[in-house]
Amino acid sequence: MASAASPLSEPRVLAHAKRRLFPDDADDGYAVVDTQFSSDQWLANESIDPDITDQLAPFNHVRVGSGYPDLIGVRLLSDELLAVDRLGDDPPLVAVEAKGHTNRSAADVERGIVQAYDRLHEANAAYVAVPADTVSQSARTLARELNVGILGVTPDGTVDPVETPRVVGNRTTTETTAIRFQASAQGVADKSFGLNHPKNYLAYPLAVSHRRETEQVLSEYVVRATDDARTGAAFLNLIDDQSASTRLTPLGREVVRFALREYESVEAALKEFDDWKRSRERFCDLVPKWGMLTRRVVYDYPATQLLVEELQHMHEDGMTEPSLPDVVEYLHELHPSFTIELFVRGDDDVRSRVLNADGELQREPLGDGGIYHSPTVFQLKAMLYHAGILTSRGAEPSNLNPPTDEWALRESI
Structure with missing residues (x-):
């Protein structure tokens, strides 16, 4: 079986590009990689190095344009990565498609450029990340015409901008809002209220x-x-x-x-x-x-209104005392990316248990309290209880029994 010994397979290219755009030592920004990369297997005969999987995490299945980018994130990028000054002070929503070598063929750069271009309906900047030696002049011309950046990746992990995109305006969807939410001061990624009384x-x-x-x-x-x-x-x-x-x-x-x-x-x-x-x-x-x-x-907290509205809808549908797994399953049908970002921890092993490689929600892991974000199921829920919105207070994930953890409105209409 071939493994990450193919030095620039697609997962490895994407990991290097993510490190360049969203470095671990950066305080700002947030990015997720598509769930197809959460598997330990890539294509039919290639495995993914566990170190690469760790670098790619967290995973989510976020629809942007007509498909699901390999990476989607929000961060202020350095000037060398953009063709012109950014629009305003808000960090851009960045979409990345990656292409790498396989045992049978070289990276399909031009296909990646077209896929990245599709993301510009909802992203502010789009890139294709590819092995540097596969970038032809025709690919560079196509990228410039479509306003797609090209990131050239070398076997040693160096990532250089070959073509740089202009930042554009876009329309915001619920799915992309989920990533903007996590990149903001109000996102729950790697943060915790710490105290559970308002x-x-x-x-x-x-x-x-x-x-x-x-x-x-x-x-x-x-x-x-x-x-x-x-x-x-x-x-x-x-x-x-x-x-x-x-x-x-x-x-x-x-x-x-x-x-x-x-x-x-x-x-x-x-x-x-x-x-x-x-x-x-x-x-x-x-x-x-x-x-x-x-x-x-x-x-005023971004997630509260969504929670209240959907709990009201659950009440109208006859689910008057929904459990935590009930809520997550119900919300995921309507707001999949936001639900995962709000409720589920970003660890690669947790996300890969909750979402399969196709981004489908798995019900069984929802019964394990350890998969949940403490800021949501403990501190936020406790504050919604003290505010008179929910019927019961929250619990630490270590003490949480999700099937009996009730999420019901104190006053349903």
């Missing part, structure tokens, strides 16, 4: 606006895990922590305005937070006004 995050904008040092105030009145509180506040779009100094977002400023309307000062509001420590009561019942504010904040 008061810890609502207090952060108050602490930022306090005259004393933020972490000192937060530790005194609310919670000692100030780093987790800061991460969660950014996660919920209450603060912008990307710059040197923390700034309140419009939503964060609204939290401060609410506190000043209800209390004499920010400090007076924070002192009341001290009284709520260790309370097990649902937050919206303990302090209804703060509960309503919590509801507004969590409803």
